[in-house]
Amino acid sequence: MDHRYPFGPHRYIVVEGPIGVGKTTLVHRLAEHARTRLILEIFEENPFLADFYQDRDKYAFQTELFFLLSRFRQQQNVTQQDLFTEATLSDYLFHKNLIFSGLTLMDAEWQLYLDVFEALSPRVLTPDLVVVLDAPLDSLLARIKKRSRSYEKDFDAGYLEELVVRYRREFQLYDKAPVLVVKTGEIDFSQDEEAVQWLVDEIAIHTTGRNVVGG
Secondary structure, eight states: OOOSSOTTTSEEEEOOOOSSSSSHHHHHHTTSSSSSEEEHHHHHHHHTHHHHHHHHHHHHOOOOOOOOHHHHHHHOOOOOOOHHHSSESSSSSHHHHHHHHHHOHHHHHHHHHHHHHHHGHHHSSOOSEEEEEOOOHHHHHHHHHHTOOOGGGTTTTTHHEEEEEHHHHHHOOOOSSEEEEEEEEOOTTTTTTHHHHHHHHHHHOOOEEEEEEOO
């Protein structure tokens, strides 16, 4: 590990992207380059998730609300004081709650959810940089199949396709922090150390606006 901090001015970095894009894998690879605290989403503890994949309409509200509250509790551990002494990498952005819930909830449930989100979000720290991973739909489906999670066995390609569209649209408009979009269709961060080092260097120099890298 290089003992010099390699991520430039960024003390709190979030990696985001649709299901199957490799967020957690990349966060672990980035953490090999510097001593950082990891904040990883605990999605497997959601008791409604398996049922949600079987019947989205019936279980969407319970699933999304559980994720919202779980992520909020985790985010309370990220304080400004801590960031002065310990850099942080996370595999999700609190704002993602709106992407997923906007796809699955409607009418009164959506409005109630939005009220809760708006009450909680001001208490969540904004990251210094959001790294958004993007990949073609067929690559995402292949990665989901490869990881063989039981509740993703019959994954709905239409749901994932709409999620990809919403991610791309959301992060074209997101302006709360600099955004670095990384096209990962031809990149395997789990195996390619040169690709990881390339991204470390890109992170260090990206400080404003939105940029797209990779291919």
